[in-house]
Amino acid sequence: MSSISVQAEPILSVRDLKKHFGGKKTWSGAVSKTIRAVDGVTFTIYEGETFGLVGESGCGKTTLGRCIARALDPTGGEVVYAPKEGGAVDLASLKPRDLRPYRQDVQMIFQDPISSLNPRMTLLDIIGEPMVVNGLARGEEVKHRVGDLLERVGLRAEYMVRYPHAFSGGQRQRIGIARALALNPRVIVCDEPVSALDVSVQAQILNLLQDLQAEKNLTYLFIAHDLGVVEYLCDRVAVMYVGQVVELAETSDLFARPLHPYTEALMSAVPPANPRAARAPRLLEGDLANAANLPPGCHFHPRCGYCVERCRTEEPELREYSPGRFVRCHRAGELKLDGVAELAEADL
Amino acid sequence: MTVEAAPTTATAPSAVADGVTARIISPRRLMWWKFRKHKLAVASAIFLILAYLATIFAGFVAPYDPATRSRNLYAPPQGIHFFDEIGQFHLQPFVYGWKMTRDLETLSPVYTVNPEEKFPVGLFVRGEPYKLFGVIDADVRLFGVAEGGYFHLAGTDHFGRDMFTRLVYGAQISLSVGIISVLVSLVLGLVIGGISGLYGGWIDNFIQRVIEAIIAIPTIPLWLGLAAAVPRDWPPLYQYFAILVVLSLISWTSTARVARGRFLALREQDFVTAARVYGASRTRIIAKHLVPNLMSYVIVTLTLAIPGIIIGETALSFLGVGLKAPTVSWGVLLQESQKVQIIQFYPWLWIGPAVCVVSVVLAFNFVGDGARDAADPFSR
Numbered sequence A: 001m002s003s004i005s006v007q008a009e010p011i012l013s014v015r016d017l018k019k020h021f022g023g024k025k026t027w028s029g030a031v032s033k034t035i036r037a038v039d040g041v042t043f044t045i046y047e048g049e050t051f052g053l054v055g056e057s058g059c060g061k062t063t064l065g066r067c068i069a070r071a072l073d074p075t076g077g078e079v080v081y082a083p084k085e086g087g088a089v090d091l092a093s094l095k096p097r098d099l100r101p102y103r104q105d106v107q108m109i110f111q112d113p114i115s116s117l118n119p120r121m122t123l124l125d126i127i128g129e130p131m132v133v134n135g136l137a138r139g140e141e142v143k144h145r146v147g148d149l150l151e152r153v154g155l156r157a158e159y160m161v162r163y164p165h166a167f168s169g170g171q172r173q174r175i176g177i178a179r180a181l182a183l184n185p186r187v188i189v190c191d192e193p194v195s196a197l198d199v200s201v202q203a204q205i206l207n208l209l210q211d212l213q214a215e216k217n218l219t220y221l222f223i224a225h226d227l228g229v230v231e232y233l234c235d236r237v238a239v240m241y242v243g244q245v246v247e248l249a250e251t252s253d254l255f256a257r258p259l260h261p262y263t264e265a266l267m268s269a270v271p272p273a274n275p276r277a278a279r280a281p282r283l284l285e286g287d288l289a290n291a292a293n294l295p296p297g298c299h300f301h302p303r304c305g306y307c308v309e310r311c312r313t314e315e316p317e318l319r320e321y322s323p324g325r326f327v328r329c330h331r332a333g334e335l336k337l338d339g340v341a342e343l344a345e346a347d348l
Numbered sequence B: 001m002t003v004e005a006a007p008t009t010a011t012a013p014s015a016v017a018d019g020v021t022a023r024i025i026s027p028r029r030l031m032w033w034k035f036r037k038h039k040l041a042v043a044s045a046i047f048l049i050l051a052y053l054a055t056i057f058a059g060f061v062a063p064y065d066p067a068t069r070s071r072n073l074y075a076p077p078q079g080i081h082f083f084d085e086i087g088q089f090h091l092q093p094f095v096y097g098w099k100m101t102r103d104l105e106t107l108s109p110v111y112t113v114n115p116e117e118k119f120p121v122g123l124f125v126r127g128e129p130y131k132l133f134g135v136i137d138a139d140v141r142l143f144g145v146a147e148g149g150y151f152h153l154a155g156t157d158h159f160g161r162d163m164f165t166r167l168v169y170g171a172q173i174s175l176s177v178g179i180i181s182v183l184v185s186l187v188l189g190l191v192i193g194g195i196s197g198l199y200g201g202w203i204d205n206f207i208q209r210v211i212e213a214i215i216a217i218p219t220i221p222l223w224l225g226l227a228a229a230v231p232r233d234w235p236p237l238y239q240y241f242a243i244l245v246v247l248s249l250i251s252w253t254s255t256a257r258v259a260r261g262r263f264l265a266l267r268e269q270d271f272v273t274a275a276r277v278y279g280a281s282r283t284r285i286i287a288k289h290l291v292p293n294l295m296s297y298v299i300v301t302l303t304l305a306i307p308g309i310i311i312g313e314t315a316l317s318f319l320g321v322g323l324k325a326p327t328v329s330w331g332v333l334l335q336e337s338q339k340v341q342i343i344q345f346y347p348w349l350w351i352g353p354a355v356c357v358v359s360v361v362l363a364f365n366f367v368g369d370g371a372r373d374a375a376d377p378f379s380r
């Protein structure tokens, strides 16, 4: 995938976005613990790029994606969107009615091919409903457009009379993609669209997403929990750990030289390109920190192999290490961390 | 880009060809296929359909009017014969008339077969006139004997009224109570359970506590208390509706719980999130995405709730706080046969309604079991 051009305009600017669950008084008077699923995330996505978001399961990726698409109402922060007509709107704070015109522009693709399609609707209704709801088409016109979309995602137009249960996982993801495309969006939040699929099918779906991006100038927020897919697809990557971005960089830079120990640990889990490459396994040990009860200091310190005294007490800030590279670690730069590319090269 | 294999056709019994001409397998059809596998459930469903048809066409199915009295009091059921006393075969079956004597000690009637009296039984015979659906004049009955004879398939009661007829008319009340109460429960349960599941928070908490409180009270005493409050001098129709309300007041709780649980589960499904993201209104999401996906579960709960309601009506009437004569219901019939004398000497008076209640209740349970399995057609 081509690197983004210099003059690309920001299309989404996420600023200090927060989503907390719980923490409310229940009827019996007890106060449940606040889960900081997303806790102050800031990044900018440029038009036409694929922005990756990686992290272990449970680190808040889905919650962040849903807040951006306003499937969830954020607790705080801003999601500044640049509409085609120009100007800027904060999607995070808009009231549902004011949000309506912008909803079409930001759509979602889901992880679970089963639960993402209503089993009681035909493909025509599933893909056609977004158009009907938004008044883009009606009657025969809907059928036409649904047929075109089905063919565009590699299915047959005649399938529109069928129900989702008749399709395989990969085909269901194609249907989900067609539904997301129904409103001609500019941004698509892809929440692990291939992680529930067989490896043989994954590549087909990823290729489809790439083709569609080139054809319709789409911007993707691509969520994944494995770095392999991200390396293949994304222009820039943000690495997330318990609700916060710990590192953000262009994909090639990140893979060549990670700056955060957590990124390095994630990479150690990626199988090397050359199977004979000798590499000390630096597996990620321990469990993801509890978002309801975060450790003091650096949230990653209980699992970090480079932890020093300062890490236990002082929480690191996300700082710009070099232009376009951000990292949240006290020891960034002084550590010599292993990337993937470096290892592969060393082995040649 | 390569396209994957053609859609798999799930559990289709016959392989469906790909293409436009292929039969579309809707979720409803999948459910029917699953339900059909339960032979007992299908047989029970047919039995119930026939039973409900019989209540709708009661005048046609019953050979007499429920109030018609015959000379034979406490007559036992008459057996249908194809062979007469000398062993000769008759193509048209017949019944023997009764010869009545009295037991000199108890003065109760004793019936013996009268070989001289034979009444051939026919289908679609002309009998007493009746009004079909209460408006259409008719006199053709499903079965019966020619004028001058009598045929009591399930015996007669203390007034000489035909028990089979009374069972059919009793079914009108007993079976409709189940259906109507369940429809009331459906509405109450869906609305209250839906509000609970959709809004959550203190509303949900409040509704859940109320439901728990209702469930915590033992059913029969609660029914008894409520039913006893129904004025005894109300006309039968009012009493009927009062009992309906009493029965519905409890059965909605299980529907509400199922509806709430399903609403909560469905709300989190990705297709609902997708609908919110593309801007579908709340009403639309409820009507097109939530309700269609929970109806099958609700229907199962309702099917399984009907027997409880039928038993409830029977129990209340049996205990004397439900419906009362002249209304005829299975409970009323059982209530009328409570005397030791009847239980001992005229068992057909209680066996008839008891068999009816038990078979209908069992049938509903079998159908409910089959439906529960079919409700989720995508599971294996």
Ligand SMILES: Nc1ncnc2c1ncn2[C@@H]1O[C@H](COP(=O)(O)OP(=O)(O)O)[C@@H](O)[C@H]1O
Pocket (backbone or CB within 6 Å): A021, A022, A035, A036, A037, A055, A056, A057, A058, A059, A060, A061, A062, A063, A064, A291
């Ligand atoms: N509706 C919710 N209520 C409470 N906690 C939630 C809810 N949704 C997500 N969480 C919590 O937020 C955290 C992040 O979840 P999620 O965004 O799904 O992570 P990911 O997509 O990275 O696996 C998890 O700890 C999860 O338990």
Ligand code: SF4
Pocket (backbone or CB within 6 Å): A260, A261, A262, A298, A299, A300, A301, A302, A304, A305, A306, A307, A308, A311, A316, A328, A329, A330, A331, A332
């Ligand atoms: S701040 Fe300290 S504990 Fe946290 S990642 Fe950096 S080195 Fe490890």
Ligand SMILES: [Mg+2]
Pocket (backbone or CB within 6 Å): A058, A061, A062, A063, A192
């Ligand atoms: Mg997720």
